[in-house]
Amino acid sequence: MKINCKRNLKFVMLLLSSLLIASVSASVYYSLIMTSTISVATNNVYFVLGADNATAGVVLNSDNTTATLSSLKAYPNTTTTYSDPLRVRNNASSGSTNIRMRPISIVGGATNLIFVNFTLIESGTLKTSLNYTSNGSVWTSPSTTGWVSISANTEWNVTIETKAIAGATSDSASVSISIDVQ
Numbered sequence: 001m002k003i004n005c006k007r008n009l010k011f012v013m014l015l016l017s018s019l020l021i022a023s024v025s026a027s028v029y030y031s032l033i034m035t036s037t038i039s040v041a042t043n044n045v046y047f048v049l050g051a052d053n054a055t056a057g058v059v060l061n062s063d064n065t066t067a068t069l070s071s072l073k074a075y076p077n078t079t080t081t082y083s084d085p086l087r088v089r090n091n092a093s094s095g096s097t098n099i100r101m102r103p104i105s106i107v108g109g110a111t112n113l114i115f116v117n118f119t120l121i122e123s124g125t126l127k128t129s130l131n132y133t134s135n136g137s138v139w140t141s142p143s144t145t146g147w148v149s150i151s152a153n154t155e156w157n158v159t160i161e162t163k164a165i166a167g168a169t170s171d172s173a174s175v176s177i178s179i180d181v182q
Helices: 005-026
Strands: 045-049 058-060 067-069 080-090 096-107 113-122 125-134 148-151 154-164 174-181
Touching (some): 067 080, 080 096, 096 113, 125 148
Antiparallel strands (some): 045 080, 058 067, 113 154
16 A cells, blocks of 8 residues: 555645634634723712711711711600701702612610611701611611702701610610712
């Protein structure tokens, strides 16, 4: 049997060429390209101190986006209202911004506290509220509120109401909420 080297070499070259073409064809792809520009934005919506801030023990962080209220009290069988410890301000020069209240957590106090309510009020008009209630053993956390529109150059009061059970002598709760800005 005589082997034709030229024929076999052509066959091997054809086979290698086919494999090369097949592998190159299999790796064809296309790209989507995205370019982004990011600029620093200003916080047009932030907290400011209300008239009741000292009574409620309000402390704001340096950019007014976090508030701590350390002196809130709940008295037995009495609703205690802090009508203006803190305000939400939209400092934009025009337009409006959507905000909502969202529960984060509540810890402690379920035995002796009845409720802790947070309400956003614009010029005496209730805009939205977040109400934590206790059945004497566990807290019921509220749902996130719907979005409400706060106009430019406007401040809304954050009103807080608390109440303890009759005969309560001690207890405490720690509540965290968020005011989301859209």
